Amino acid sequence: MKRGTFFMRWFLVTMSSTYSRNGDPSEKRAMSDNRQMVLGTYNQKKRGELQRLLLPLNIELKTLEEFPEVVEDGSSFAENAAKKATQQAVALGQWVLAEDSGLCVDALKGAPGIYSARFSGDDATDEKNNDLLLEKLEGLPPEKRGAHYVCHIVLSNPQGEVVLEAEDKCHGRIVTERRGTNGFGYDPLFELREYHRTFGEMGPAIKGLISHRAKASRAFVHELGMMLAKNPALLAIGSVKK
Numbered sequence: 014m015k016r017g018t019f020f021m022r023w024f025l026v027t028m029s030s031t032y033s034r035n036g037d038p039s040e041k042r043a044m045s046d047n048r049q050m051v052l053g054t055y056n057q058k059k060r061g062e063l064q065r066l067l068l069p070l071n072i073e074l075k076t077l078e079e080f081p082e083v084v085e086d087g088s089s090f091a092e093n094a095a096k097k098a099t100q101q102a103v104a105l106g107q108w109v110l111a112e113d114s115g116l117c118v119d120a121l122k123g124a125p126g127i128y129s130a131r132f133s134g135d136d137a138t139d140e141k142n143n144d145l146l147l148e149k150l151e152g153l154p155p156e157k158r159g160a161h162y163v164c165h166i167v168l169s170n171p172q173g174e175v176v177l178e179a180e181d182k183c184h185g186r187i188v189t190e191r192r193g194t195n196g197f198g199y200d201p202l203f204e205l206r207e208y209h210r211t212f213g214e215m216g217p218a219i220k221g222l223i224s225h226r227a228k229a230s231r232a233f234v235h236e237l238g239m240m241l242a243k244n245p246a247l248l249a250i251g252s253v254k255k
Contacts, residue, residue, distance in 0.1 A: 048072040048241075048248040050168075053101045053111035055082060058197040063112070065221060066230035070237060072248060077101065090115065090127060090165040091180065098169035106171050108248050114164040114226060116199045118187060120150060120157055129198065143191065143202055150187055158186045160203065162225040166233045177236055181228035196220060 050072050054060050064074055083100050087093040090113040098111035115129030125132035125142070133141035150158055161184045168177040183205070191201040193213025201213030205223070212220055221227050241247055 049075060049107065050248055051075045051077065051101065051105060051107050051109045053077060053083075053097045053109045056197075059112070059114075059226075062217070062221065062224075062226055063110070063230065065217070066227060067110075067234065069234055070241070075107075085113065085127070087113075087127070090163050091167075091178065093127060094165045094167040095169070095175050095178075098167040099173040099175065102169035102171050103173040108168065108170055110166065110168050112164055112166045112226070112229070114162065116203065117161050117163060118146070118150070119159040120153055139198055143199060146187065146199065146202060147189070150189075155186060158188075160185060160187050162203065164225040164229040166229050168233070168237065177233065177240070179229045179233035179236065181225055181232060183223065183225035183228065 048071070052060055052063055052074050054063070055077060060076060067074065083097045085093040085096070087096055093113035094111050097113070098109045101111065102109040113127070115126055117123045117126050125146070129142070131137045133145045161182045163180065163182050165180040166178065167175055170176050185203050185205045187199075187202050188204045188211060191213065192204075192211045193201050193215070195215060195217065196212045200220075201211055203213075204211045208215070208223075212224065
């Protein structure tokens with residue numbers, strides 16, 4: 014069994030047994046049905062990945078609609094994720110999960126890093142960003158093309174306080190030409206050495222087990238699951254203190 018699949022099943026069994034030990038299961042299920050959290054991202058593809066990865070929590074996930082985008086001027090992925098989560102949580106009066114992620118290339122001293130989405134300028138697109146990355150690494154041998162993806166996830170309560178964080182990485186290298194059409198961002202250029210394939214050549218099911226976002230989400234799900242086992246009312250609609 015795949016590690017990610019095993020974890021998800023273990024989590025569901027653990028949560029189920031915890032509920033049965035701590036009270037009426039029907040009451041616990043009713044409480045979980047009322048849990049709600051906002052995904053603080055406008056990126057539809059990121060949002061789709063997160064929604065799939067957070068399914069074990071049995072939480073209603075809402076998305077941003079009219080809230081203005083937060084200026085990501087932090088100096089790290091952690092700062093940007095926290096800024097998005099806390100500002101949106103206060104404005105909406107709800108629990109908000111936000112993440113910041115990006116690609117760090119060894120030969121570029123960690124760039125594009127927190128500027129991954131706008132690497133090629135204010136009018137950046139995935140296509141332009143990939144073109145610029147290939148240009149900057151032109152002529153470098155495979156051993157000099159190391160890189161890693163980073164994902165930092167933050168959960169803020171409605172008062173704008175960070176209550177949970179998780180971060181993980183996925184290591185690989187940048188290939189010399191685009192391969193595959195799956196994913197987004199730099200996925201067609203990011204190869205995992207042990208698989209000899211780029212994220213662009215992998216389907217969402219495989220990426221959902223081994224990517225930086227998948228690994229960070231597993232850690233997040235584990236920690237939040239323990240918090241919910243201790244306090245089932247956490248995230249419940251109507252529990253927000255004004």
